Amino acid sequence: MPIHIQENTDSAKGDAWRPDTSTSWHPFTQMKELAAMPNVFVERGMGCWLVDIQGRRYLDGCASTWTNVHGHAHPELNAVVEEQLGKIAHSTYLGLAHKPGNRLEHKLVEITPPSLSRVFFSDNGSSSVEIALKLSFQYWQLSGRTGKTNVIAMNEAYHGDTFGAMSVGGSEIFHGRFQHWCFPVTRFPRPSCREVAGEVNEACDTESLEVLSVLLDENADQTAAVILEPWVQGAAGMQLQPKGFLKRVADLCREHGVHLILDEVFTGFGRLGPVLVCTETGVNPDFLCIAKGLTAGYMPLAATLATEEIFEAFLGDFQDLRHFFHGHTFTANPLGAAVSLKSIELLEEMIRTGEYRKRMDFFGQTVQDTFTGHRNVAEVRQRGFACALDLCPSGQSPEPFSPAHRVGMKVCLRARDLGLLLRPIGDTLLLVPPLIINEEEIDFLCSKALQAINDTLSD
Numbered sequence: 001m002p003i004h005i006q007e008n009t010d011s012a013k014g015d016a017w018r019p020d021t022s023t024s025w026h027p028f029t030q031m032k033e034l035a036a037m038p039n040v041f042v043e044r045g046m047g048c049w050l051v052d053i054q055g056r057r058y059l060d061g062c063a064s065t066w067t068n069v070h071g072h073a074h075p076e077l078n079a080v081v082e083e084q085l086g087k088i089a090h091s092t093y094l095g096l097a098h099k100p101g102n103r104l105e106h107k108l109v110e111i112t113p114p115s116l117s118r119v120f121f122s123d124n125g126s127s128s129v130e131i132a133l134k135l136s137f138q139y140w141q142l143s144g145r146t147g148k149t150n151v152i153a154m155n156e157a158y159h160g161d162t163f164g165a166m167s168v169g170g171s172e173i174f175h176g177r178f179q180h181w182c183f184p185v186t187r188f189p190r191p192s193c194r195e196v197a198g199e200v201n202e203a204c205d206t207e208s209l210e211v212l213s214v215l216l217d218e219n220a221d222q223t224a225a226v227i228l229e230p231w232v233q234g235a236a237g238m239q240l241q242p243k244g245f246l247k248r249v250a251d252l253c254r255e256h257g258v259h260l261i262l263d264e265v266f267t268g269f270g271r272l273g274p275v276l277v278c279t280e281t282g283v284n285p286d287f288l289c290i291a292k293g294l295t296a297g298y299m300p301l302a303a304t305l306a307t308e309e310i311f312e313a314f315l316g317d318f319q320d321l322r323h324f325f326h327g328h329t330f331t332a333n334p335l336g337a338a339v340s341l342k343s344i345e346l347l348e349e350m351i352r353t354g355e356y357r358k359r360m361d362f363f364g365q366t367v368q369d370t371f372t373g374h375r376n377v378a379e380v381r382q383r384g385f386a387c388a389l390d391l392c393p394s395g396q397s398p399e400p401f402s403p404a405h406r407v408g409m410k411v412c413l414r415a416r417d418l419g420l421l422l423r424p425i426g427d428t429l430l431l432v433p434p435l436i437i438n439e440e441e442i443d444f445l446c447s448k449a450l451q452a453i454n455d456t457l458s459d
């Protein structure tokens with residue numbers, strides 16, 4: 001959506017404020033490197049576009065860390081936030097309740113699989129994972145199965161940066177330094193799939209399932225839960241699973257009496273097509289973790305859903321202390337809950353009409369047409385509105401670039417000059433736009449990413 005940029009930005013009006021980064025410390029960022037490059041100060045957004053304090057506009061190619069669904073400053077979403085703000089911005093959910101929170105609980109139970117009936121709110125994806133793990137651990141204690149303490153997680157998983165989430169995460173580069181303080185976890189390999197023309201070979205999960213099956217055969221009595229990002233491991237660089245993999249993992253967990261925790265923090269709320277992967281595939285997890293797109297990228301809100309059986313195990317007289325000692329101050333924030341309800345309504349409508357599927361197919365086709373076979377792209381992985389491009393010195397050479405060359409970052413800086421904001425993971429470029437992106441903007445995204453690769457790697 002082309003947007004009109006007002007000439008009178010705050011800085012142009014002579015606002016006394018000037019950027020001063022001497023107090024800044026950004027996440028996942030080498031601050032020495034950032035200090036040496038011009039930073040972008042975002043002032044406003046509209047649709048898929050962000051505008052900085054100088055009035056330059058950029059396509060938001062990472063959907064503001066994979067959260068944005070309906071675009072920035074969406075009139076209907078803004079209106080519900082304003083309306084809620086006129087009532088109350090925040091009131092605690094610790095033993096008290098409010099209408100937006102309660103309505104959202106009911107909506108979440110409606111759109112998630114039949115197994116899930118209870119909603120525990122928090123305010124970020126990592127916390128939603130911590131909560132699922134703690135609930136699983138406590139459930140087994142309360143049920144007298146105190147030996148069930150272990151967790152099985154997948155290689156290269158990413159579930160967030162708090163200690164429980166890091167423990168189940170499998171990223172050496174992100175979390176290796178903190179292993180000493182993490183709890184031990186058993187790992188099984190991720191499906192090793194290569195995408196050909198937008199599809200992965202269904203058999204690429206055979207080894208993964210075999211290992212999981214053996215681990216469960218041998219250790220089910222010691223295992224509390226299996227945790228999984230279904231369909232796509234986002235932070236591992238959009239690593240794809242065959243669509244049937246999830247059902248087979250769920251069946252193994254059920255057969256062995258082990259909880260299944262699904263982390264749909266990234267995959268949920270339309271990112272891969274359906275509102276939720278678990279509902280789409282008919283899989284009934286014991287826990288579901290959601291955040292990011294839950295509020296369309298407007299507010300920090302997350303939730304962990306659980307089954308009635310798990311909920312009931314926590315009931316008892318107060319002095320039995322069976323209840324769950326866990327909570328966050330901004331749990332079920334009413335502004336977040338209100339915007340989430342509206343966003344889900346808009347998303348369901350967008351999916352129902354079929355126009356979303358058409359745009360998503362167009363994205364998939366454009367990505368394949370633009371990057372498949374490019375001499376500096378070793379592999380294209382795409383599902384829904386999530387795409388990863390592994391950059392390489394040349395199509396013939398399987399050797400990666402030296403990390404010191406910062407090729408992924410250089411391509412993103414060039415893309416920024418061209419009006420496109422991307423964020424790499426190492427030398428993998430991630431194209432993860434707001435879900436509202438139209439065909440013209442998809443063309444812009446792919447052509448500018450291509451130009452940035454070509455300009456950076458031309459010699």
Ligand SMILES: Cc1ncc(COP(=O)(O)O)c(C=O)c1O
Nearest residue numbers: 124125126158159160234265266
């Ligand atoms: C699958 C998955 N789980 C959990 C998280 C952590 O979420 P948050 O950054 O909100 O803590 C992320 C973040 O990218 C994620 O992709």
